[in-house]
Amino acid sequence: MENPKKMPTIQDVARHANVSAATVSRVLSSPERVSKATRERVTNSVRETGYTINQAARTLRLQRAKTILTAMPGIGNPFYSTILDAVIKAAATRGYGVLVTGRLGDDPARWLGDYFLSNRADGLLLFDGLLDTRTLHAVAGDGGTLPLVAAYDELPDPQINSVITDNLQAAERAVQHLYDYGHRKIGHISGPSRNTFPNERLIGFRKAIFEHRLESRDDWVVSGDYTMDSGRAAGHHFAGLKDRPTAIFSANDEMAIGAIATLRQHGIECPRDISIIGFDDINVAQNYAPALTTMRQPREDIGRIAAETLINILEGHVINPAPVRVVLQSDLVIRESTARIGAARSG
Amino acid sequence: MENPKKMPTIQDVARHANVSAATVSRVLSSPERVSKATRERVTNSVRETGYTINQAARTLRLQRAKTILTAMPGIGNPFYSTILDAVIKAAATRGYGVLVTGRLGDDPARWLGDYFLSNRADGLLLFDGLLDTRTLHAVAGDGGTLPLVAAYDELPDPQINSVITDNLQAAERAVQHLYDYGHRKIGHISGPSRNTFPNERLIGFRKAIFEHRLESRDDWVVSGDYTMDSGRAAGHHFAGLKDRPTAIFSANDEMAIGAIATLRQHGIECPRDISIIGFDDINVAQNYAPALTTMRQPREDIGRIAAETLINILEGHVINPAPVRVVLQSDLVIRESTARIGAARSG
DNA sequence: GAAACTCCTGCAATCGATTGCATTGATCTC
DNA sequence: GAGATCAATGCAATCGATTGCAGGAGTTTC
Numbered sequence: 001m002e003n004p005k006k007m008p009t010i011q012d013v014a015r016h017a018n019v020s021a022a023t024v025s026r027v028l029s030s031p032e033r034v035s036k037a038t039r040e041r042v043t044n045s046v047r048e049t050g051y052t053i054n055q056a057a058r059t060l061r062l063q064r065a066k067t068i069l070t071a072m073p074g075i076g077n078p079f080y081s082t083i084l085d086a087v088i089k090a091a092a093t094r095g096y097g098v099l100v101t102g103r104l105g106d107d108p109a110r111w112l113g114d115y116f117l118s119n120r121a122d123g124l125l126l127f128d129g130l131l132d133t134r135t136l137h138a139v140a141g142d143g144g145t146l147p148l149v150a151a152y153d154e155l156p157d158p159q160i161n162s163v164i165t166d167n168l169q170a171a172e173r174a175v176q177h178l179y180d181y182g183h184r185k186i187g188h189i190s191g192p193s194r195n196t197f198p199n200e201r202l203i204g205f206r207k208a209i210f211e212h213r214l215e216s217r218d219d220w221v222v223s224g225d226y227t228m229d230s231g232r233a234a235g236h237h238f239a240g241l242k243d244r245p246t247a248i249f250s251a252n253d254e255m256a257i258g259a260i261a262t263l264r265q266h267g268i269e270c271p272r273d274i275s276i277i278g279f280d281d282i283n284v285a286q287n288y289a290p291a292l293t294t295m296r297q298p299r300e301d302i303g304r305i306a307a308e309t310l311i312n313i314l315e316g317h318v319i320n321p322a323p324v325r326v327v328l329q330s331d332l333v334i335r336e337s338t339a340r341i342g343a344a345r346s347g
Numbered sequence: 348m349e350n351p352k353k354m355p356t357i358q359d360v361a362r363h364a365n366v367s368a369a370t371v372s373r374v375l376s377s378p379e380r381v382s383k384a385t386r387e388r389v390t391n392s393v394r395e396t397g398y399t400i401n402q403a404a405r406t407l408r409l410q411r412a413k414t415i416l417t418a419m420p421g422i423g424n425p426f427y428s429t430i431l432d433a434v435i436k437a438a439a440t441r442g443y444g445v446l447v448t449g450r451l452g453d454d455p456a457r458w459l460g461d462y463f464l465s466n467r468a469d470g471l472l473l474f475d476g477l478l479d480t481r482t483l484h485a486v487a488g489d490g491g492t493l494p495l496v497a498a499y500d501e502l503p504d505p506q507i508n509s510v511i512t513d514n515l516q517a518a519e520r521a522v523q524h525l526y527d528y529g530h531r532k533i534g535h536i537s538g539p540s541r542n543t544f545p546n547e548r549l550i551g552f553r554k555a556i557f558e559h560r561l562e563s564r565d566d567w568v569v570s571g572d573y574t575m576d577s578g579r580a581a582g583h584h585f586a587g588l589k590d591r592p593t594a595i596f597s598a599n600d601e602m603a604i605g606a607i608a609t610l611r612q613h614g615i616e617c618p619r620d621i622s623i624i625g626f627d628d629i630n631v632a633q634n635y636a637p638a639l640t641t642m643r644q645p646r647e648d649i650g651r652i653a654a655e656t657l658i659n660i661l662e663g664h665v666i667n668p669a670p671v672r673v674v675l676q677s678d679l680v681i682r683e684s685t686a687r688i689g690a691a692r693s694g
Numbered sequence: 695g696a697a698a699c700t701c702c703t704g705c706a707a708t709c710g711a712t713t714g715c716a717t718t719g720a721t722c723t724c
Numbered sequence: 725g726a727g728a729t730c731a732a733t734g735c736a737a738t739c740g741a742t743t744g745c746a747g748g749a750g751t752t753t754c
Contacts, residue, residue: 009740020704025742035702056412056466057740059403060709067446067467074432078630081428085421088449097467099414100447102435119403119710120414120444228634254630261634283425283601287575287608289636356710367734372712382732404710407739466740 008049017045028053059119067097068310069121073128074102077226078282079252079299080127083151086303087125094311103128123147123310129199147313149324151306161313161324163306170295170330171204171249174277177293177332178247179212182341183275187220187245189234189255201251201279220245224255231258238274239266246274246341253278253285253294260290260337271339281333290336297330355396364392375400406466414444415657416468420475421449424573425629426599426646427474430498433650434472441658450475470494470657494660496671498653508660508671510653517642517677518551518596521624524640524679525594526559529688530622534567534592536581536602548598548626567592571602578605585621586613593621593688600625600632600641607637607684618686628680637683644677 014021019038027034027042034042045051059065070087072080084100091098099121129152151163178186186209190202198206202221209216222237224230231254238244239262250256256278260270270276270290278285281296309324361368366385374381374389381389392398406412417434419427431447438445446468473495498510525533533556537549545553549568556563569584571577578601585591586609597603603625607617617623617637625632628643656671 010742011740021741022705022743023703026703029742033702038702052465054407054466054740056403056406057709058742060401060407060711061740061742063709065403075422075428075435078425078428081422081425081431084428084447085449088422088447092448097446098448099444100431100435101439101445102432118399119401228630232634257631257634261636261638264636283575284604284631284635287579287604288631289608289611291608357712358710368711369713369735370733373733376712380732385732401710404739405712407741408710408712410739 007054008051009054010051013042013045013049013051016049017042063119064314065097065119065122066095067099067121068123068125068307068314069099069101070125071101071103071128075100077254078284079254079280079297082282082299083127083303083306086300087307090304090307091311094308096307096311122314123149125306125310126150127152147310149306149310149313151302158325159323161309163302163309163324163326163328165297165302165328165330167200167330168204168207170279170297171201171251172208173330173332174249174279174295175205175208175212177277177334178249178275178338179208179214181247181275181338183245183247184214185220185243185245185247186214187238187248188222189231189248189250189259190221190223191251191255192223192225199251205249217243224251226252226254228254228258231255232262233258235259235262235266239263239268244268244274247338248274248276250276250278253280253282253292256292256294256337257284257288260288271337275338275341277338279330285333286335288337293335293338294333295330296333298328301328354401355398356401357398360389360392360396360398363396364389410466411661412466412469413442414446414468415470415472415654415661416446416448417472418448418450418475422447424601425631426601426627426644429630429646430474430650430653433647434654437651437654438658441655443654443658469661470496472653472657473497474499494657496653496657496660498649505672506670508656510649510656510671510673510675512644512649512675512677514547514677515551515554517626517644518548518598519555520677520679521596521626521642522552522555522559524624524681525596525622525685526555526561528594528622528685530592530594531561532567532590532592532594533561534585534595535569536578536595536597536606537568537570538598538602539570539572546598552596571598573599573601575601575605575608578602579609580605582606582609582613586610586615591615591621594685595621595623597623597625600627600629600639603639603641603684604631604635607635617684622685622688624685626677632680633682635684640682640685641680642677643680645675648675 010021010024013024017024019042023034023038024042024046027039031039055066068091070084072084075081075084088098124146126148149161149163175186188202188205190205191199193199193202205221206216219241222234224234231250234255235258238248238259248259250259256276260276263270263274268274276293278292278294279297280299281292281294285292285294305326305328309326313324357368357371361371364371366389370381370385371389371393374386378386402413415438417431419431422428422431435445471493496508496510522533535549535552537552538546540546540549552568553563566588569581571581578597581602582605585595585606595606597606603623607623610617610621615621623640625639625641626644627646628641632639632641652673652675656673660671
């Protein structure tokens with residue numbers, strides 16, 4: 001039990017097939033360089049011995065781990081978990097493993113470095129916008145380059161490869177929808193901003209408000225952290241307002257759900273008394289009551305494309321010195337949580 | 348750019364500190380065996396060269412990857428993603444990385460094997476109850492043992508280590524709650540069963556129904572696959588019934604949500620017309636409308652304990668030949684989706 | 695029939711860290 | 725003061741797969 005039967009090595013296969021280890025290796029990696037007879041003999045031996053390659057040895061020799069690391073703020077978040085799912089699938093079809101890490105400790109540079117400056121992973125998929133780009137450059141080290149693809153909410157450093165959706169435009173589109181429905185008093189529940197710099201969705205919100213010359217009030221914009229709890233807090237805030245907006249654009253679905261639930265406890269029904277539009281289109285959105293109007297982000301696409309891009313870079317398919325930039329579109333999905341202002345009032 | 352500066356090796360550090368590589372290695376792994384003066388000199392050299400250990404080499408030499416593999420049916424599922432979060436945290440504090448895989452291809456044995464029969468991972472955390480135990484034994488191979496901890500819904504093979512909640516008892520408790528609320532006509536939306544063997548929650552449901560001598564009808568039990576969509580399908584089914592149960596026990600929250608949403612579309616309101624209790628207490632449960640009554644599973648605990656158990660086994664802290672079995676409790680959380688039958692009818 | 699090729703296969707070095715054994719110098723014991 | 729003991733360090737083999745180089749067998753060419 002405590003001494004698992006030793007795994008067969010390439011040497012064992014070689015002995016079994018009466019060839020050298022080199023030949024076995026060649027059968028496995030470039031079969032066309034080996035004669036048909038030998039190839040078949042070796043293939044049989046591989047099967048009969050139950051040989052599986054020792055990745056550690058391979059990694060050491062080739063200096064490539066065939067593994068990518070993904071850093072996410074919180075996998076518990078359904079938004080990210082769907083992306084991760086897509087990443088894993090895409091990586092698997094290319095023969096790559098996926099290591100996952102969250103936010104650990106206070107010094108991102110150190111633990112990120114620990115991971116694959118040490119040959120555990122070949123590259124990084126970054127879904128955490130709160131990791132500062134300076135930090136990343138530090139991880140990359142002065143001379144070397146850290147193969148990296150970023151895929152988060154913010155427009156990242158133009159220097160680094162990225163797969164993103166156009167958040168600014170999508171936010172404008174969300175507000176536009178509320179405007180189209182007749183709303184003129186529009187509030188916002190924003191996500192966190194890093195470096196005191198407003199995030200893209202907040203900027204888009206402000207831009208739309210400005211362009212439509214709508215009323216802009218400080219107490220109509222509250223900031224949350226993308227959790228349902230912070231949505232609840234925002235809900236309390238809006239419920240307590242004397243002069244309340246008739247519609248709210250929430251920077252993600254979870255905060256929208258938290259806000260709707262809390263507002264309801266205060267007797268404020270959505271969409272009867274207030275319209276709320278979310279962002280992301282997470283799974284529950286369509287099954288929530290009311291079903292959420294939201295800006296759908298193509299999460300599977302984000303995950304898949306990000307993973308493929310990174311692997312292409314790793315395998316040298318991308319010689320292009322210019323950073324890769326992929327911008328995906330979000331779609332407006334109209335459901336029940338927003339209503340025309342006239343219709344809602346009369347409802 | 349395309350040629351990252353070569354990472355310093357232990358040899359480089361040794362040269363820098365004027366000692367042998369062996370000494371550097373000892374400073375890193377068993378500092379007490381090295382004199383204070385040397386130790387400090389080496390520690391400085393490590394810092395100055397920016398050395399990080401090459402895990403591939405270490406893994407090859409030690410035959411241990413310091414990495415665990417988790418297999419989940421779908422990370423997109425919020426239930427599992429919370430568990431995964433806990434696993435990653437627990438593993439990280441023990442210095443372990445976490446590889447994640449989903450269901451890939453049709454032959455689990457092959458891809459599971461590819462992972463860590465090949466020294467990529469030292470052990471497996473299995474959250475996927477649909478992987479047959481025979482398959483697992485096959486992966487383990489005849490002689491050797493695959494370090495494995497299972498943590499899924501079903502009571503697994505008593506031979507293997509497991510961290511579970513008592514699903515049968517929890518299911519009974521859920522039905523008991525409906526019974527206490529005066530319901531006598533109780534339906535069930537079940538999860539999938541493997542091997543034509545009913546799953547624990549279904550057994551618990553049947554047991555409770557039997558013991559209370561309640562009506563048991565085939566068309567009051569529909570089976571789903573734990574997705575919201577299958578919950579919607581179940582909702583349609585129940586909506587179409589002439590003689591409908593007054594309460595439903597859903598084997599997870601997502602199916603409960605799907606069912607509630609669909610029933611509402613048919614004019615059947617929860618809890619006014621029908622009470623529904625879920626299972627798991629996923630994040631949205633408390634923010635759903637109605638807030639879900641559910642059996643809360645301690646997901647963080649499951650993830651953390653499973654990871655710690657596996658690592659203990661890997662590090663030989665567990666010499667015990669008997670399989671480890673941890674059984675956690677689920678708690679009934681009463682919210683709005685269930686109502687006393689009198690109260691509901693009059694509401 | 696010999697030079698020039700091609701094709702197939704093996705030899706041996708290499709990747710970087712670890713560790714049993716050997717060595718050195720110092721301290722201790724009687 | 726000679727032998728024993730011990731602490732600190734170095735030597736060199738090892739983990740398993742890959743690959744440049746070389747050699748042997750067979751084929752082609754003139």
